[in-house]
Amino acid sequence: MTPEQLALRDAVRSLLDKHSDVRAAIETPHGYDKAVWARLCDIGVLPIPERHGGSGATRAETHVALGELGRTLTPSPLLASTIAAEALLTLDDERSGPLLRRIADGAIATLAWPWDNDQSSLDGVHRYVLDGDLAEILLVSDGEHLYEVDPEQPGVSREHTPTMDQARRLATVRLTNAEATRLGRWSPEIRDIALAALCAEQVGATARALELTVEHTRTRVQFGRPIGSFQALKHRMADMHVLVETARSAAEAATDEVSAAVAKVYCSEAFFKVAAEMVQLHGGIAITWEHDAHLYLKRAHGSGQLFGSPAVHLERLRAKI
Structure with missing residues (x-):
């Protein structure tokens, strides 16, 4: 990291x-601490x-913050708002600026996009939308264009989706003849940017679990004797350390389609293995x-499926070979 x-x-x-x-935080109706979110925005x-x-923070600085949120499992809209902001930054300033x-x-802000299916229209059900309720x-992609949709209009229905990971807020968004403003072309690289951001969060959580x-x-x-002095446990924790550091390397290298997919697979599996060993x-x-151990295991399960499972x-990757 740089000094900054x-x-x-x-x-x-x-x-x-x-x-x-x-x-x-998770006991509140909105599922996160509004004061903490306000302070993060101020930072x-x-x-x-x-x-x-904005503050002029780059993607790298945002990943640092996501890693810290992962470290404590703090519920926060940062991941959702980051992905939405990145999608807007692919457009011209006139449309994205406000x-x-x-x-x-x-x-x-949040983005409903077809990462889990082949949806090609705005109308319909968008599942697993980060902070969607x-x-x-509310930004929506049909796979070809990016739209802004007023979430308060009659054609929009939003429902909180309870999940295993109670610190991650997901929702189901239904659009029925909703009015939408086309902002511009959809950029496929947003998927890779979202994967890299999620991996940064996963690495922070994995490191803290260790x-x-x-x-x-x-x-x-x-x-x-302290149980950490037993050789068998030392070996297991050494294996956990290797998983943490290799996951960190994979996350930091996630800069294109292939490396982002590799990072998602590796960070998801490393996080689950370390969280399981933690338990x-x-x-x-x-x-x-x-x-807190069970919270890390739940986050490992949930984040492993978010934006596509390792199998997906x-x-x-096989299709690219």
């Missing part, structure tokens, strides 16, 4: 360490240029509501 990115990481981490309460973590009212300024000011700015496991094995005593090495306490992206 390290400073950003420290600022976001300090904010989340002091103010993030995952369980309290300037969205990839919006200064000419549109929407980007609203996002920079903290308006929640909360978004003030940290918590190491801390536990240093303090949990069996047979008069095993914590023992019975890991499945209690009070401990492996098939894409």
Whole structure:
């Protein structure tokens, strides 16, 4: 990281360490802490240029912030708003500028796009839309063009979708003869940008799962010794460390269609393996509501399926060979 990115990481981490309460956030009607979201926007973590009212953060800075949110599993609209902003940045300033300024000011934006099916029309059901029931700015793609749809109009129905990962807000959006404003051509690279952003979040969560496991094995005593001193557990944690660092490398290399698909497959599988080991090495306490281990396992399950499962992206990679 550059010195500026390290400073950003420290600022976001300090904010989340002091103010993030995952369980309290998911119990609210909207599922996230509005004060924490406002502070993140003030820090300037969205990839919006200064000419549109943003801080000028690049994609790399946003990934740093997403990694920190993944680290604490803090519920936040950042991933959804980031993807929506990236889609708008592929358009000319005249059409995208006003929407980007609203996002920079903290308006929640989301993008409904056909990542999980072959939908080719606006009308119909859009599933698994990030923060889709909360978004003030709703962008929709039919695979050819990008549209803005007023989420408050009669032709739009939005319903929160309960998921295993309670810290991730998803929704089902139904459009029935909804009025839509065409903004421009849909850019296929948005899928790859979304995958890279998700991978950055996954790496942050994977690394934290390992940290918590190491801390536990240093303090949990069996047979008069910390369990982390047993050779068999050292081997398992060494394997976890390798998964974390290789996932980090894959995520940082996700810059095009192939590398983004590779990163999605590898980061998803690495996260699940590390989270599963975290539960095993914590023992019975890991499945209690009070401990965080089960939250990481749930996030690993959910993020592994988001934007397409590893099997989907492996098939894409096979088609490229």
